[in-house]
Structure formats: C-alpha cells, structure tokens
Amino acid sequence: MxxxxxxxxxxxxxxxxxxxxxxxGRQLNGVEVVNLDLNDYDIPLYSxxxxxxxxxxxxxxxxxxxxxxxxxxxLSLAEHNGAYAAAxxxxxxxxxxLEAKVWRDKPMLLLSTSPGARGGQSVMEVAKxxxxxxxxxxxxxxxxxxxxxNFKEGEVxxxxxxxxLSDRIEELYKMI
Numbered sequence: 385m386x387x388x389x390x391x392x393x394x395x396x397x398x399x400x401x402x403x404x405x406x407x408x409g410r411q412l413n414g415v416e417v418v419n420l421d422l423n424d425y426d427i428p429l430y431s432x433x434x435x436x437x438x439x440x441x442x443x444x445x446x447x448x449x450x451x452x453x454x455x456x457x458x459l460s461l462a463e464h465n466g467a468y469a470a471a472x473x474x475x476x477x478x479x480x481x482l483e484a485k486v487w488r489d490k491p492m493l494l495l496s497t498s499p500g501a502r503g504g505q506s507v508m509e510v511a512k513x514x515x516x517x518x519x520x521x522x523x524x525x526x527x528x529x530x531x532x533x534n535f536k537e538g539e540v541x542x543x544x545x546x547x548x549l550s551d552r553i554e555e556l557y558k559m560i
Contacts, residue, residue, distance in 0.1 A: 386455040394462035395471035401460035456560040460495035463507035485519030491559035494525040503527035524555035
C-alpha cells in the first residue's frame with residue numbers, strides 16, 4: 385500500500401495548516417496516511433557549531449525516515465512575515481544537512497493557508513522557487529484563502545474551494 389505523509393509547517397498546536405494537510409490526507413482512499421507533527425520531533429535550533437559538537441538528533445533522523453519511506457507528501461505551509469514559520473525552517477535546514485534533496489523527489493501537494501484572503505501566497509511563492517533545488521517534486525499546489533471562513537469543524541465549507549482542493553488532491557494521487 386502506498387504511504388502519504390501530511391505535515392503542517394508550523395509548531396502551533398492549533399495549526400490551521402496542519403488541519404488543512406490532514407483534511408487533504410483524509411480525502412485519499414486506498415493509501416496509508418501518516419500525519420506528522422513538528423512538535424513530535426525534538427530538533428534543536430540549527431547552528432553549525434551544534435552540528436559539529438553533537439551531530440544529528442535521533443528525532444531528526446526519524447523525521448527524515450518518514451520522508452524517505454513515503455510515496456508522496458502533503459505539506460501545508462504557515463506564513464510568518466511572508467516566509468516559513470521558524471519551526472518549519474529549522475527542521476528544513478537540519479534536514480538539508482542530512483541530504484540536500486530533502487524531499488527525495490517524492491510527489492508533493494504543496495498547500496498554504498492563513499486567516500487572510502491571500503491564503504499564504506507569499507510563503508507559497510518562496511517554497512515553489514526553493515523546493516525544486518531540494519528535491520521537491522511539486523505536482524500540484526494551492527493557496528487556501530480565509531481559512532476561518534472556509535473551513536469549519538474539520539470540513540471545507542466553500543464548495544468551489546472544496547472542488548479545487550479535490551482536483552489538487554487527485555493530481556497528487558495520480559502521481560503516486
């Protein structure tokens with residue numbers, strides 16, 4: 385059975401990006417979906433000094449193994465001041481030290497959302513430019529606007545957004 389991992393690019397325990405990624409994962413049938421949470425991995429703040437003195441944490445290696453063992457990735461990025469959230473950026477930096485091709489060319493559905501109308505478009509643009517250099521095989525992407533208005537009780541309430549997201553999920557499914 386194919387394995388998909390979901391990840392919200394935030395350390396918030398109430399991350400709307402984690403909710404969106406997991407929702408997308410629930411729409412897939414006939415695959416194993418593993419929901420990852422950055423809070424489950426003890427990854428120190430990256431520095432060259434720390435790496436030289438301590439090497440790579442076991443939790444970082446576990447996170448890397450989840451990526452390696454997957455057949456596809458659903459990643460929804462939080463936007464903080466137009467860029468990645470600090471917790472995601474830190475994990476991404478560490479992972480790139482283990483292997484520059486962090487995403488291992490796995491098919492990826494790249495999402496972003498925010499409470500605002502742009503839905504994290506700035507971080508989406510950053511990731512779409514950066515990830516291909518790090519083995520990101522982005523087969524589809526979507527910025528999901530106004531999360532709190534369009535997503536309630538674990539469901540997408542806006543029918544046109546639900547249809548668009550469904551199409552994006554289907555694009556990922558075809559590639560795995």
